[in-house]
Amino acid sequence: MERIKYLLLLILLINTKQIVAQEVSLNETLFIHANATTFVSGETLLYKIYCLKNTDKTPSTISKIAYVELVDSHSNVVFKNKLRLENSSASGDFFIPTTVKTGNYKLIGYTNWTLNSSTSKIFQTDVKIINPYEVAETNVVKDKNTTVNTTSEKAILLTASPINKEELVDNNFKINVNKKTFSNREKVVLEIASANAVPEKGNYSLSVRKIDNLSFTKQPTASEFYKNSGSIETLNTKEKIILPELRGEMISGRIIPKDNSSSVQNINVALSLTGKSFAFKVVKTDAAGHFTFNLDKNYVGNETVLQVLGEQKESFTIELDKMNEPEYYKLSFQPNFRLPIEFKETLLERSIASQIENAYYLNKTDSIIKPEKIDPFYSPLAKEYNLKDFTRFPTLKETIIEIATVVSYKQNGKNYSLHVVDYSTTFQSPEPALVIIDGLMLQNVNELFTYNMDNVRSINVLTGGYYVGPKVFNGIVSIITEEGNYVSPQKENYILKPALLRPSLKKSYYKADYADSAKYERIPDYRSQLFWNPELDFSNGKSITFFTSDLSGTYEISMEGFTEKGNPVSIKDYIEIKDISSN
Known part of the structure; x- marks a missing residue:
């Protein structure tokens, strides 16, 4: 019911010029669980983001897209x-290269909807990055006898402190480990025990990471975040508000x-996300020439192409x-810092470990989770001609004459057009068909007549009128290439190929397996x-289950999350890894 209310509001705001003032509630916030808050060059920041209602921390179903950023001071x-x-959740990572400078950073998370609130209410946590490869700033002469480092005057000196083993317990869950001390490359068995007969459903994340005296900043836990529950904010639709991405990512x-006399209203604009899992959508512009596309599925495209349709497209x-x-200038950062000599050994150990791990990354890669296949928008109505089932012909002309016989072409001088024959009716529209290749709409199909058909896997044909948004097409001719990576050479002004930020693909993170210890004995493990x-x-x-690495020390087990009822879960436990061979 709540989503329907916001959907109606979205339609009203997009399509109505004169809007009666009304109030809508902003009840959405975000929480991020990161694997650490201090990183050395070559390490990876891992995170899980939770989209919640601000009031009771139950999952928020308003936004479908979230953003996570690392911002410098x-x-x-x-x-x-x-x-x-x-x-209502997602996860991702940031690899920290040597190009990132030593300093204080903010890890922030937001949705379009939460940007209607103040910057101070956007989720943020402090992150420190240490680049041991960074060249120190040149000393400057203060007077004839004294030199000082420019950084040292502006930075505080961090003090070394013992490793903080802060244990967190939860009333509903408990972490049980088969033992507390392990040797290198030993199997760890961990169980999440529930106080209830049936564990509470919810959304949780688990991290097991080595801790040391470089852990300067404590990140907020789910339990602490819950205690700061906020109230529902009220927005007035007469004021400018940022619309939520209710159905998926919005591209507007x-x-x-080119001529001020041309009307910009009711002009068709098409969007193509090309690739093996492509999208094709058409929308009309409003009185001001604005358009908005909503991508409601997880399309994974190679290229984004927008183009104006119609005879006046030029x-x-x-x-x-x-x-x-967000308003980044309103973010408040911690003071600059310097490290005392006491951290030298810790920094050296972490720097060497990250170098070794990155040198052997091919043996320890994370894997992209293959997105679910999305059928073309015309499926299952179109007839498919799989060219592997026929004798191959080198050109499109020969292919449609001999194989896809419901398709025909017309030639006017040097220009071609493609049409489909609808045998169910005696009237044949003179309008050309919608022609797409790997999802890319071609308003000028000339390039297809010189294209090597050996690269084509299939031709899909749909006869009769077909609506895509507000636009009706006289049939569809969809060409699918073997690789799904067709790129058109067309560069007309009415075509835009922007470099858009697209949703990150989900990953399955690497897990070592030493069941066969001899298999990896020559590969170092400095995880x-x-x-x-x-x-x-x-x-x-x-x-x-997971296996320990070659690095001895204290490891923190951190579980964070929220139950379906909005109850926070924050648990911390610790294990020790000792190098038995050195005893």
Whole structure:
């Protein structure tokens, strides 16, 4: 019911020029569980983002897209991920290269909807990055006898402290480990025990990571976040508000006329996300020439192409709206810092470990989870001609004459057009068909008549009128290439190929397996992150297993999340890894 209310509001705001003032509630916030808050160059920041109602911390179903950024103290966005929310959560990572400077950073998370609130209410946590390869700033002469380092005057000196082993317990869950001390490359068996007969359903993440005296900043736990529950904010629709991405990612912009006398209203604009799992959509512009596309599925495209349709297409160019962003200048950062000599050994150990791990990354890669296949928008109505089932012909002309016989072409001088024959009716429209190749609409199909058909896997044909949004097409001819990576050479002004930030793909993170110890005995294992699972599922009662690495020390087991009822879960436990061979 709540989503329907927001959907109606979205339609009203997009399509209505004069809006009666009304109030809508903003009841959405985000929480992030990161694997650490201090990183050395070469390490990876892992995170899980939770989209929740601000009042009771139950899952929020309003937004379908979230954003996570790493921002430096000069308000520069160092990394940015766009994430598709599933079950009101998502996960991702940022690899910290040597190009990132030592300093204080903010890890922030937001949705378009939460940007209507103040910057101080956006989720943020402090992150420190240490780049041991960074060249120190040149000393400057203060007077003839004294030199000082420019950084030292502006930075506080961090003090070394013992490793903090803060244990957190939860009333509903408990972490049980088969023992507390392990040797290198030994199997760890971990169970999440529930106080209830049936474990509470919810959304949880689990991290097992080595800790040391570089852990300067404590990140907020789910329990602490819950205590700061906020109230529902009220927005007035008469004021400018940022619309939520209710159905998926929104891509918006406007068309600009080359001639001021041209009307920009009711002009069709098409969007293609090309690839093996492609999208094709058409929308009309409003009175101001604005358009908005909603991508409601997890399309994974190679290229994004927008184009104006119709005979007057040459009269317009396309301009995309800028992405909504927080007011970065309002973020408050910790003071600059310097490290005393006491941290030298710890830094050296972590730096060497990250170098070794990155040198052997091919043996320890994370894997992209293959997205679910999305059928073409015309499926299952179209007839498919799989060219592997026929004798191959080198050109499109020969292929449609001999194989896809319901398709015909017309030639007017040097220009071609493709048409489909609808044998169910005696009237044949003179309008050409919608022609797409790997999802890319071609308004000029000339290039297809010189294309090598050996690269084509199939031709899909649909006869009769077919609506795509507000536009009706006289049939469809969809060409699918073997690789799904067709790129058109067309560069007309009415075509825009922007470099859009697309949602990050989900990953399955690497897990070492030393069941066969001899198999990897010549490959070093300097992992400080032993385990990371952003989608923890222990409802079936199965144990969680992972193997220790060659790095001895104290490891923190951290579980964070929220139950379906909005109850926070924050648990911390610790294990020790000792190198038995050195005793």
